[in-house]
Amino acid sequence: MVRILLAEDDEIMRISVYDRLKQFDWDVDQVENGLDGVKMLEKNDYHLVISDIRMPGMDGIQLLEKIKTLSPETDIIIMTAYGSVNDALDCLRQGASDYILKPFDMDDLIIRCNRLLDFQRVKNQVATLEENCRIVDRGLVGKAPAMQQVYSIISQAAPTNTTILITGESGTGKELAARAIHKASLRRDKPFVSINCAAIPEGLMESEMFGHERGAFTGADRKRKGKFELADNGTLLLDELGDLPGPLQAKLLRVLQEGAFERVGGSSTINVNVRVLACTSKDLQKEVDEGRFRQDLLFRLKVIPIVMPPLREHREDIPELCNHFLKEFNSPYNTPFSISQEALSCLETYSFPGNARELHNLMERASVLCSGPVIYPEDLPTELCAIESCKETGFNLAENMAIAEKVCLRKALNHCGGNKTKTSELLGISRKNLWEKLKNYDID
Incomplete structure (x- = not known):
């Protein structure tokens, strides 16, 4: 008011x-x-x-x-x-x-x-x-049943003011889900404020969340609004909430219940109208059992739970995710980056412990290191895969040598910009020999 x-x-x-x-x-x-x-x-x-x-x-x-x-x-x-x-x-x-x-x-x-x-x-x-403009809002991507379930909950819960707890492994897109909820809510034109509870020292967390009065502590030379005040009438995302210090959990519970708090060093009560979303990669019930998280706060946060699936549970979305991520990076050839089916076959067999964030980083690395607009397996980390070596080749020497030769030919061809004369000179073979090998391996 x-x-x-x-x-x-x-x-x-x-x-x-x-x-x-x-x-x-x-x-x-x-x-x-x-x-x-x-x-x-x-x-x-x-x-x-x-x-x-x-x-x-x-x-x-x-x-x-x-x-x-x-x-x-x-x-x-x-x-x-x-x-x-x-x-x-x-x-x-x-x-x-x-x-x-x-x-x-x-x-x-x-x-x-x-x-x-x-x-x-x-x-x-x-x-x-x-802060928000520095974040590339990639949005949620995927058509697998696991992602469709997430979309369904978001579409039903977003128009309400209900608190939502988003859980899942690191890199599954919890913050993107929170932003999708805000964009689909009635508060979409109001502020979206995010605070990472794991990135701020414990001594500064209360001031960061609730603000402080002038003279509240050493260095507080002026009054400062906290994230809750900045998010008034909008949405506040508490990222990595499982790392919130115990003393602040009680104050957060009061804000969720009453919409009121006091700044650090202040006595006047400040009322706010904020919708709270929370994200965590921790098992909060386990944290409760071990005495590190309040049971009543968990109940208050977990009104609507959303579990973000790990990438290994919706591998069918990997091709769409790859193409989506590659659109972020500019091609030196003024053509959109694309990924070969061989490289996709390698990625689809990988476990992705870092989930979609790891895939995004892999695509960024590949777009920087690849020699052309098409990403091939040799542009991916060697420990991840190398063309057909992703498939089981056993110990057959001829098959493994053919794989290595194909990798070498493609790298050299890309390095020379497709010039076969320069490629043959680089490889130390005749142009005719190069042409035969390219035809044999079906390399364009």
Whole structure:
């Protein structure tokens, strides 16, 4: 809810502005002077402060300086009479967001308030988009039954506000599933904020999640919003939730139940409307049994569980995944990368302990090291496969030598850009001999 502080010493003006602001269901506090305004700012957070420029005890300019210290993200609208326009301009130079001349039309004030509130929402979205724009959103790919089950749960659960727990091995696409849920939800136009619980030191995790007040600890020189505030009205992804420290689990449980928390070093309660998604590669029930995770928090998170299948359980999606990943990389030949059937045969026999993320990395490596727009088995790691060596050849020397010769021919041909004369010179054989070998191995 929007919170506004109104500071005006004229009682009739204060009541008139207060009544009009309350018509928009905004939470409005009113004070008679700047000193009382400072006391309210020390206890509460406000989106806007609307202040008269001339007040007893502390005027609007002094109040402005205090606001910039206590709550730098709060916008200030200065109300001024005709005779103090120069003072209002000075306030703008010192950081006020807007000023309005008395007497003014109440509709004009409301327009200015809405404009600043809209700008604040844009700033919050930008703060989250900076991180999101660095992430290539590849989306979920796959048509296997295991993936179809995931799509079905997402389509049913996404339009709700229900908490969802996404589990699965590392590299199976848990974060991509969370982003797919957000995009299919009613909050798709609101912020999507992600926090990795395993990547942030335990001492900083509470501040990262819930923010902190100025002076809360050494180095906290200003008030800072946490991820929950940045995700207000949107979606918050708690990645690797199984690594969340025990003391924070109780505070997270309260936020999930009540939608309220306090910043580090603060006493005022902040209410947020956030949909929480959680991801983990750990067995949380095992963590509960061993005393490292709260049972009640697991119950609260696991309202709708989604299990991301490992790649070995939907190998039929490997060709589609390969082509999807290869679209990310530019070909030096100005043609799309493709993968040969032989290379696919190698990949389809591999166990992929790193799941889809490992396959993505393999395709990136192959696109860099391959000599042409087509990826062949020799472009894959030697320990993974090498053309027909992925199949069982036994110890037949002729078959294994033929495999090695075919690999060598294709590498040399790709290295020379398809020039057979240069390829024959590189291999130390005649052009006729090269032509015969290429025909024998059906190499184009």
